[in-house]
Amino acid sequence: MDTKYIFFTGGVVSSVGKGVTAAAIGRLLKERGFAVAVQKLDPYINVDPGTMSPYQHGEVYVLDDGSETDLDLGHYERFIDVSLNRVCNVTTGQVYAEVISKERRGDYLGGTIQVIPHITNEIKRRIGLVAKTTGAEIVLVEIGGTVGDIESLPFLEALRQMRSDLGRDRTLNIHVTWLPYIGATDELKTKPTQHSVRELRSIGISPDVIIARSDHPVEDDLREKMALFCDVERRAVIPLVTASVLYEVPLMLERFGLAEFLLERLKLEPRRSPDWRDWERLVAEVQRPKPKVSVALVGKYVELHDAYFSVREAIEHAALALGLEVEINWVHSSELEKDRGWEVVRNADGILVPGGFGSRGIEGKIKAIHYARENKVPYLGLCLGMQLMVVEFARHLLGSDEPNSTEFDRSTSHPVIDLMPDQRSIADMGGTMRLGLYPCQLQPGSRAAQAYGVPQVQERHRHRFELNNAYRDLLGKGGMVFSGISPDGRLVEIAELADHPFMVATQFHPEFLSRPNRPHPLFLGFLDAVRHRSCQAIEAVVAEEVLH
Numbered sequence: 051m052d053t054k055y056i057f058f059t060g061g062v063v064s065s066v067g068k069g070v071t072a073a074a075i076g077r078l079l080k081e082r083g084f085a086v087a088v089q090k091l092d093p094y095i096n097v098d099p100g101t102m103s104p105y106q107h108g109e110v111y112v113l114d115d116g117s118e119t120d121l122d123l124g125h126y127e128r129f130i131d132v133s134l135n136r137v138c139n140v141t142t143g144q145v146y147a148e149v150i151s152k153e154r155r156g157d158y159l160g161g162t163i164q165v166i167p168h169i170t171n172e173i174k175r176r177i178g179l180v181a182k183t184t185g186a187e188i189v190l191v192e193i194g195g196t197v198g199d200i201e202s203l204p205f206l207e208a209l210r211q212m213r214s215d216l217g218r219d220r221t222l223n224i225h226v227t228w229l230p231y232i233g234a235t236d237e238l239k240t241k242p243t244q245h246s247v248r249e250l251r252s253i254g255i256s257p258d259v260i261i262a263r264s265d266h267p268v269e270d271d272l273r274e275k276m277a278l279f280c281d282v283e284r285r286a287v288i289p290l291v292t293a294s295v296l297y298e299v300p301l302m303l304e305r306f307g308l309a310e311f312l313l314e315r316l317k318l319e320p321r322r323s324p325d326w327r328d329w330e331r332l333v334a335e336v337q338r339p340k341p342k343v344s345v346a347l348v349g350k351y352v353e354l355h356d357a358y359f360s361v362r363e364a365i366e367h368a369a370l371a372l373g374l375e376v377e378i379n380w381v382h383s384s385e386l387e388k389d390r391g392w393e394v395v396r397n398a399d400g401i402l403v404p405g406g407f408g409s410r411g412i413e414g415k416i417k418a419i420h421y422a423r424e425n426k427v428p429y430l431g432l433c434l435g436m437q438l439m440v441v442e443f444a445r446h447l448l449g450s451d452e453p454n455s456t457e458f459d460r461s462t463s464h465p466v467i468d469l470m471p472d473q474r475s476i477a478d479m480g481g482t483m484r485l486g487l488y489p490c491q492l493q494p495g496s497r498a499a500q501a502y503g504v505p506q507v508q509e510r511h512r513h514r515f516e517l518n519n520a521y522r523d524l525l526g527k528g529g530m531v532f533s534g535i536s537p538d539g540r541l542v543e544i545a546e547l548a549d550h551p552f553m554v555a556t557q558f559h560p561e562f563l564s565r566p567n568r569p570h571p572l573f574l575g576f577l578d579a580v581r582h583r584s585c586q587a588i589e590a591v592v593a594e595e596v597l598h
């Protein structure tokens with residue numbers, strides 16, 4: 051079958067959930083038996099988001115092959131349950147780097163290199179690689195940003211050309227817009243959508259579908275109006291009201307018959323009928339009242355919850371599977387250093403320290419870990435959260451504040467966490483960490499092995515530093531169990547404490563492999579311990595009341 055393409059552009063404002071919409075539409079198609087992949091085209095000049103601050107960009111999502119990508123790739127993988135690869139996230143930086151290196155090699159034989167056709171050809175080549183490398187029959191391509199941005203013009207031009215190259219049966223344009231609400235008159239406005247469609251038309255792209263995002267219900271007459279003014283079929287104007295549960299989005303789009311419309315336009319017959327039972331169960335489970343537990347998430351970028359998107363999702367997946375409602379309480383680690391915010395940590399049934407870089411707030415995280423260890427509060431550490439658990443334990447064993455990671459103290463006399471040997475000679479920051487999927491052998495009988503229930507696993511990594519093997523003996527004798535080791539025995543991948551209900555931490559990022567219907571075993575193990583602690587706390591309160 052010739053590959054079919056669905057292009058997603060955004061209008062009016064950014065952050066309207068274009069990524070989730072594309073992911074949900076991917077699911078609609080997968081449910082009908084098609085192999086689907088999604089690609090994100092990001093108009094910024096960085097080669098990848100790996101070097102960007104989470105404040106700029108949100109989380110950096112890591113794929114199996116070690117590419118550092120936009121967090122939308124996380125939506126795609128979670129909604130569609132596919133494993134994507136590095137061609138699925140293209141940036142302007144990558145496109146120009148490729149074209150310029152070809153020019154330096156002399157590949158263009160004396161030609162003048164221009165945005166059209168050289169840059170647009172490179173964009174089209176990269177779009178073509180998705181089907182070749184993933185086997186997808188339908189490729190969804192999302193353009194970052196909003197129509198009208200200078201940066202995205204070459205991408206839009208490439209899409210315009212692809213429609214004339216491939217024809218209308220193989221390409222489809224979906225424009226995702228926003229309907230602002232005017233409180234004074236209690237109405238939703240379609241004018242920005244009309245303008246945005248006009249802008250899109252002026253660069254030669256006509257939308258086949260408009261997805262109108264809104265915080266308020268959209269009446270039929272508004273759909274009618276948008277269809278008329280934007281020259282789109284009425285059934286192809288789909289209102290999408292902000293969902294309280296992310297996983298409801300595919301179900302909402304399904305109700306509007308969007309999949310039938312897309313397949314009809316792409317001249318495809320569904321191969322099977324969709325089965326939404328799992329998704330309906332998931333949404334019902336979110337809405338059902340459940341026992342509440344709380345987890346303190348001690349991080350550095352806590353003002354921006356997007357910086358920990360996959361961690362939040364992984365907690366949610368595991369919570370739903372266990373029939374719990376988890377309240378995540380965000381704690382700024384540098385506040386803990388100033389003796390603020392401790393009540394949140396003290397009231398939590400579990401503590402989680404996620405990944406991170408740089409020295410700000412490190413001591414606050416170590417204090418929170420100290421608290422978790424001493425008070426036997428369930429703890430899950432992810433990447434930096436493992437490294438700091440090791441630092442805290444070494445400080446405890448040696449009775450000194452000296453142990454540290456050389457990331458934060460280059461001259462520490464106890465470098466319990468140190469640069470990996472193959473990292474020492476690296477000068478470039480971009481794309482040079484230990485990245486992507488690596489195998490990990492589990493120690494039988496450990497908490498990690500119990501949680502996974504298999505002898506070996508593969509997990510996604512993104513780090514430069516690691517546990518210094520010179521300290522394995524000391525830590526091991528003190529009660530730390532190295533429950534996950536690389537098969538060659540060189541790298542500690544999981545550490546846990548024997549004398550603690552659940553104090554487990556990983557050098558890798560388990561959150562990237564959690565899926566709505568396949569929660570991650572370590573998050574399940576953690577929340578199970580959290581639930582246990584919360585029940586004990588309730589029993590203690592009840593016992594206290596009975597006594598008095």
Ligand code: GLN
Pocket residue numbers: 404405406407408432433434435457512513514515516
């Ligand atoms: N900064 C640490 C390292 O580079 C941890 C990285 C992370 O948490 N992703 O090893």
